[in-house]
Amino acid sequence: MLPVWGTAAVLTAPPAPLLSTGYVPGNTSAAQHFNYMLFHITKELNNVLVAAGVSQNDSIDTQLTQSIRLLLNSTIISSSGVISVTATSDTTYILTAASTVTLPASPAAGQRLTFKAKTNATSTISANAGQTIGTVGAASFPLYAQDDYVTLEYDGTSIWYVIGTNGPLISSSQTGGLTCNNSAAWTAILNGFALNSGSNMPIGIYDLEMDLLSTYGAANALLGFSIGVGTTPVSPYSGALYGSSPGSFAAHVAVKGYALTIAGVIQGLYYSNNVANLVVYNANYSIGRISARRIG
């Protein structure tokens, strides 16, 4: 059976006489009422379904399935590669491999899109021209590991707000030793202790955290640590000042909800007043890690 679609013209209620005298020749008055109501229903359904991408040429079963999904507001699509999102309803994209996604150019206010990584591959969701993700000016949001996800909602003007995420994580490990330089200034520990291999981290809001390895300070020496944007400390400092004898200590520094408004290198920093100070005492028994969790 072919589906019934409303006419393009605006429907108006037939005048009372037509309902009794025969709006459609040969029909009863009851059928006239049906005519009027059905045209209204099909017209509304037509508008909704066409907006949701349902073709008049689809089978009735396909149309019903799509209609139920429309009620659910939850189309779910598995895809990968280069994806240009055209969905106009709320949609979840399961990214089955590394993907580069561009958000819709003209989304509806309130539209929600969820992106979920199925594998350990990096995918990037990018805003369209004139849009940002969040309020700090970010143009993209990455997923790094399987089960990472982010849900975005469009505000109707220019911002995709992050309204749900597990906080995709990027981290690095430090396994080498470093002799300090006695510069008495904040200095990068090593490139190996910088996120994103020492390249800029994209704009966004992050939970930053660093665990330091065992460290060794010479007698009468000061050794401090911090997380830095470039060589500017952004976390609380962790340091030690030894007396007449050398010693070692472990350090943990963190800053949560840090708004990175300009792309920059996130890395571990140290401050040392003695060349006998070491960062990473023993690579076999102590390693460190710096991590950034994207939360907005």
Place this chain on the structure above:
Amino acid sequence: MTPVWAPSGSIVKPTSSQLVSGVVPGDTWKAQNWDYILNKITKELNNLLSAVGISQSSGDDAQTSKAISLIRNSLVYSNTWSGTILSPIAFATYLFTGASTVTLPAVPVAGQRIIFKSLGNYTSTISANSGQTIGTTGSTSFSVYSRDDYVSLEWDGTSIWYVVGTNGPVLKANLTAQASCNGSSAWTAIANGMAINGGSNLLPGVYDLEMDLCGYAWYSTGLLSVAIGNGLNPISNIVANAPTTIEVMVPFHCSIKGYILSAAAVIQGIYWAQSANSFIQYNTTNCGGILTARRVG
């Protein structure tokens, strides 16, 4: 207006002869088509409403309220459950008013989302149905432990309930007794008290793992390292204390975020000591230790 309910039997498309001869006396073939379509629509509405618990015998106001909830995708059930939940067509939120064991629907709709939320401090477990997993790590269940814990799951239409929202329910273990190191120069469990889940396997999933504790190392030969272990394999950063000519007591902090546990295992604190004169947690009054596992996926 009294709602129209479809007949209980299946709806059969009228034959061509019925369409032209008139199933409903007095109607034209066009009206016959409309009768059929109208029945089809009301049948589908009937299925939808019945699936979300709307009874034909309930009043108009109750039906209207449920229908609005259906449109808003926000059905809420509050109770203590044990068993397989319904397969609502709409999004649904289950509020646990007591410890519950829930099995997810066997035949959910693609894209269906279900939220589970604990209203109190009790453990409830949401289990996948046969042939289903929760997330991509092979996990078959997800637990909430504390009040306001929640998880939102979305069905992919094939076999996976994806976690699309959670506060990250936490399991933790405290070390309150002193553990003397054994000088074995091999990774060793700190103590049963510093093992998640009472030393039993932790289920597959994605976790944020974190451990704080205090250690004391003897001088000269007192290298003492600590880490979070999957069994006895270090999986976090390894923090070491290696004094030279003095004895030192230091706080340790180990963590690994987003750890993918793909096979059930014991997650615990572990140490590596060169000397039996090293201690984990020197003083039970003034220093404690804690290991936490936050389920994030």
